[in-house]
Amino acid sequence: MSTTAMDITPELLKSSNLYAWGTLGLVAILLLFSSNLNDPIANVPGPWYTKWTDLLAKYYWVTGRKPSYIHDLHHTYGPIVRVGPREVYIADTKAAQSIYKIKNEFPKSRWYLDFVPFVETLFNTPDIALHRRFRRLLSSPLSESGLKTFLPQIEHKVNLAIQGMGEEHKTRGATDVYKWWLFMTTDVIGELSFGESFRMLESGKINQYITDLQSAGKMGSYRSAFPSLFGFIARFHIPLPMLSKARVILQRMRNYSAESLRRHQAIVEKEGPDSRPTVFSKVYKAEGEESISPDHVRSNAQSYIVAGSDTTSNTLTYLVWSVCRDPGIKSRLVKELELLSDDFTYDDTRSIHLPYLEHVIDETLRRFPAAPSGLPREVPEGGAELCGYHIPAGYTVTTQNYSLHRDADAFPDPERFDPSRWENPTQAMKDAFMPFGGGSRICIGLHLAKVELRLGTARFFKAFPNAKMSSLEGMSDDDMFPKLFFLINPQGHRCLIDLQ
Numbered sequence: 001m002s003t004t005a006m007d008i009t010p011e012l013l014k015s016s017n018l019y020a021w022g023t024l025g026l027v028a029i030l031l032l033f034s035s036n037l038n039d040p041i042a043n044v045p046g047p048w049y050t051k052w053t054d055l056l057a058k059y060y061w062v063t064g065r066k067p068s069y070i071h072d073l074h075h076t077y078g079p080i081v082r083v084g085p086r087e088v089y090i091a092d093t094k095a096a097q098s099i100y101k102i103k104n105e106f107p108k109s110r111w112y113l114d115f116v117p118f119v120e121t122l123f124n125t126p127d128i129a130l131h132r133r134f135r136r137l138l139s140s141p142l143s144e145s146g147l148k149t150f151l152p153q154i155e156h157k158v159n160l161a162i163q164g165m166g167e168e169h170k171t172r173g174a175t176d177v178y179k180w181w182l183f184m185t186t187d188v189i190g191e192l193s194f195g196e197s198f199r200m201l202e203s204g205k206i207n208q209y210i211t212d213l214q215s216a217g218k219m220g221s222y223r224s225a226f227p228s229l230f231g232f233i234a235r236f237h238i239p240l241p242m243l244s245k246a247r248v249i250l251q252r253m254r255n256y257s258a259e260s261l262r263r264h265q266a267i268v269e270k271e272g273p274d275s276r277p278t279v280f281s282k283v284y285k286a287e288g289e290e291s292i293s294p295d296h297v298r299s300n301a302q303s304y305i306v307a308g309s310d311t312t313s314n315t316l317t318y319l320v321w322s323v324c325r326d327p328g329i330k331s332r333l334v335k336e337l338e339l340l341s342d343d344f345t346y347d348d349t350r351s352i353h354l355p356y357l358e359h360v361i362d363e364t365l366r367r368f369p370a371a372p373s374g375l376p377r378e379v380p381e382g383g384a385e386l387c388g389y390h391i392p393a394g395y396t397v398t399t400q401n402y403s404l405h406r407d408a409d410a411f412p413d414p415e416r417f418d419p420s421r422w423e424n425p426t427q428a429m430k431d432a433f434m435p436f437g438g439g440s441r442i443c444i445g446l447h448l449a450k451v452e453l454r455l456g457t458a459r460f461f462k463a464f465p466n467a468k469m470s471s472l473e474g475m476s477d478d479d480m481f482p483k484l485f486f487l488i489n490p491q492g493h494r495c496l497i498d499l500q
């Protein structure tokens, strides 16, 4: 049989296709092989795509679901998991202890500067020396003993919140505790930082500054997910309405905080240095190398407002919701609080033995940690051995409370809200419990938060022992589904409680 040109061409084509695919395959294998050779964390378990990109993690971050995405990865891949080309997540308490320690600390990753940009503060600075200087100046007023000066102001604000809740219930048939706790914590930290409250408890309204802070926070989420894109837009002055609006907001916030601090300074100059103490009073007196610039005072005060409001208010909201949903837990708490007189003070909550109150608070901090997301750190020089893997210097290692607090070995039946698990806490529970972070970067406001949590919870359940969930205005458990950005937030932005 003779072979024609018509017969040859498909054969040729077939074989040349085969050749092309074969070459491509070979190149791919070579690339994979060489990238594995150049990838010092190639052996860390994780989804295949995380070797090249962390885009999926970013997607979950901007949609408020990253902690649960990471948690699922831990379920599939174990306590150490790769989530991007240069980042691993760790859900192991021993490794967490070696990352978040006081001596030879792992510095905060530069991610914090994208999340909260422009001026370095106690919260965002990766600079260890600057952080130590801030911390030396700022710690003592927020320590347990330092806070004694501010107790009357805090107690007054808690009382105003309880009063506001009671009044709202009379006219509305329920009260929105989410709103009142936010007013309370924001007014407390406003007064302690700026020397004057935002007076939201008195006006019953969120003011412009807080609205601005919330918008700036959203922008920070996007900026920290796509820092190069934002850098490019800024560098080439690409006009984007969203960015011009953000600039106006930032300027307004800056003016507001600078104005408040100036007003406070003027009062102090007129009435004497101890006339209106704030948590920054010590800073004004500092001199020489120990001092910090007025802009640093302003930006740190601003960061306190962010860090010290939603965190504590959302904890209180989830606490009230969790207790009100479980009659057994509520009656035990209410019974214990009978040990306090009706006009009890904060000191009474410390001197009278109230273990169940502490257990309820700890269980809320475990089950609904206000900062459930990753706290990224940079591996220092020399690298680190974590969970049996060598992670080189400069790579990012991160743990998240969302996973540590759901470790079933430490906390059996971890999704269950069960304060009694804290009656005899095991070492594993203590090690895995990090609601305030750890090491040198542990939350500076934890004592203030504890004061507000103890006072707020005790006052609420003493004033409203029959409080229960309300279904008014369509309120349901769906409203309380947690959106997980850097901070936790109930997705409905409300929590209606029937106080009767």
Ligand code: HEM
Binding pocket: 122, 123, 124, 135, 189, 303, 304, 307, 308, 309, 311, 312, 315, 369, 370, 371, 375, 376, 434, 435, 436, 437, 438, 440, 441, 442, 443, 444, 445, 446, 448, 449
């Ligand atoms: C229930 C309430 C609170 C929770 C659960 C909480 C949680 C945390 C966590 C987990 C960190 C570590 C962040 C990290 O490593 O990236 C942190 C740091 C911080 N928190 Fe809080 N916080 C609370 C209340 C407050 C309050 C009331 C303030 C007010 C001053 C505050 C101010 C700060 C600041 C300034 C930092 C940075 C500390 C540093 O890096 O040295 N927090 N907080």
